[in-house]
Amino acid sequence: MASTWLITGTSSGFGRHMTEQLLARGDRVAATLRRPSRLDDLRAQHADRLWVGRLDVTDTAAVRATVDAAWAAFGRIDAVVSNAGYGLFGAVEEMTDEQIERQLDTNVLGSIQMVRAALPHLRAQGGGRILQVASLGGHHAFPGLALYNATKFAMVGFTEALRAEVAPFGIGVTVVEPGSARTAFAEGSAAYAPAMEAYAGTPADALREQVRALDGTTSPGDPARMAAAMIAAADAPEAPVRLILGSDATVMIERALRERLAHVEEQRESAAATDADGARGGEPSWA
Numbered sequence: 211m212a213s214t215w216l217i218t219g220t221s222s223g224f225g226r227h228m229t230e231q232l233l234a235r236g237d238r239v240a241a242t243l244r245r246p247s248r249l250d251d252l253r254a255q256h257a258d259r260l261w262v263g264r265l266d267v268t269d270t271a272a273v274r275a276t277v278d279a280a281w282a283a284f285g286r287i288d289a290v291v292s293n294a295g296y297g298l299f300g301a302v303e304e305m306t307d308e309q310i311e312r313q314l315d316t317n318v319l320g321s322i323q324m325v326r327a328a329l330p331h332l333r334a335q336g337g338g339r340i341l342q343v344a345s346l347g348g349h350h351a352f353p354g355l356a357l358y359n360a361t362k363f364a365m366v367g368f369t370e371a372l373r374a375e376v377a378p379f380g381i382g383v384t385v386v387e388p389g390s391a392r393t394a395f396a397e398g399s400a401a402y403a404p405a406m407e408a409y410a411g412t413p414a415d416a417l418r419e420q421v422r423a424l425d426g427t428t429s430p431g432d433p434a435r436m437a438a439a440m441i442a443a444a445d446a447p448e449a450p451v452r453l454i455l456g457s458d459a460t461v462m463i464e465r466a467l468r469e470r471l472a473h474v475e476e477q478r479e480s481a482a483a484t485d486a487d488g489a490r491g492g493e494p495s496w497a
């Protein structure tokens with residue numbers, strides 16, 4: 211069972227709920243966030259068990275320095291939760307270059323560098339857990355969320371490959387796939403592409419407006435319950451490959467996977483027709 215934790219994006223939402231719940235049960239938490247004052251209340255109550263680091267995950271040098279400092283503060287960290295991230299809403303053509311780069315820098319590169327910074331410590335201590343927060347949007351694509359989808363699909367693939375790479379070191383890796391939850395996801399650090407007249411009334415525009423109208427009670431997911439489930443997954447004797455949270459996540463992930471499977475069935479013969487003469491069918495030789 212984990213008792214020391216390193217969590218990114220603890221100012222609100224899942225990160226804040228996890229931090230609160232872990233401190234309440236007596237664990238030690240290295241909490242990172244961009245505005246450390248957001249945890250002043252918890253620091254006042256749990257100064258001996260809460261280490262706070264200012265961190266913007268897009269700053270790779272700061273990610274490494276903060277992870278090293280957290281390990282130096284606690285000696286050992288059982289579970290690393292790479293949670294910081296946000297949504298960019300709008301059609302691909304509407305987004306600014308800066309919005310696109312920031313979305314990829316935060317959700318993909320920030321998450322990858324966080325994990326890379328933690329791996330030497332986890333190996334040196336003989337193992338531990340990594341939870342990477344992805345999304346139902348890592349399986350199901352939505353018009354108006356293409357860049358967010360790109361980041362979360364990326365993190366599902368990254369995390370599944372990483373899991374097999376680091377299993378020999380006793381490091382368990384879980385990808386967390388929440389559905390829509392009652393956090394600050396649609397406000398807070400969310401970004402909205404400037405609307406173009408040409409996209410008025412299109413599916414991407416409609417999704418942006420629906421998300422803007424979310425009032426904190428519309429989404430099915432209870433973030434405190436989801437945070438508790440993430441903690442339980444890190445505590446479990448075997449790291450689950452994935453942790454799906456929310457009834458909408460099961461519905462939408464199942465739909466996406468069934469559609470993909472139907473494509474495989476439809477195209478089995480046409481795909482095989484492109485093999486070289488005499489090629490061995492089935493799994494690639496290097497897999």
Ligand SMILES: NC(=O)c1ccc[n+]([C@@H]2O[C@H](COP(=O)([O-])OP(=O)(O)OC[C@H]3O[C@@H](n4cnc5c(N)ncnc54)[C@H](OP(=O)(O)O)[C@@H]3O)[C@@H](O)[C@H]2O)c1
Nearest residue numbers: 219221222223224266267294295390391393394395398399
């Ligand atoms: N809520 C949902 O519906 C939902 C569903 C599936 C997946 N998720 C994922 O869950 C994770 C947490 O989101 P949430 O729902 O808890 O929303 P949230 O309340 O908005 O929390 C997001 C956290 O990420 C932080 N963050 C954003 N950019 C950052 C950066 N560059 N460096 C460091 N921290 C940064 C935010 O910090 P600031 O306060 O400084 O902005 C905040 O602490 C995200 O990865 C999100 O994609 C959310």
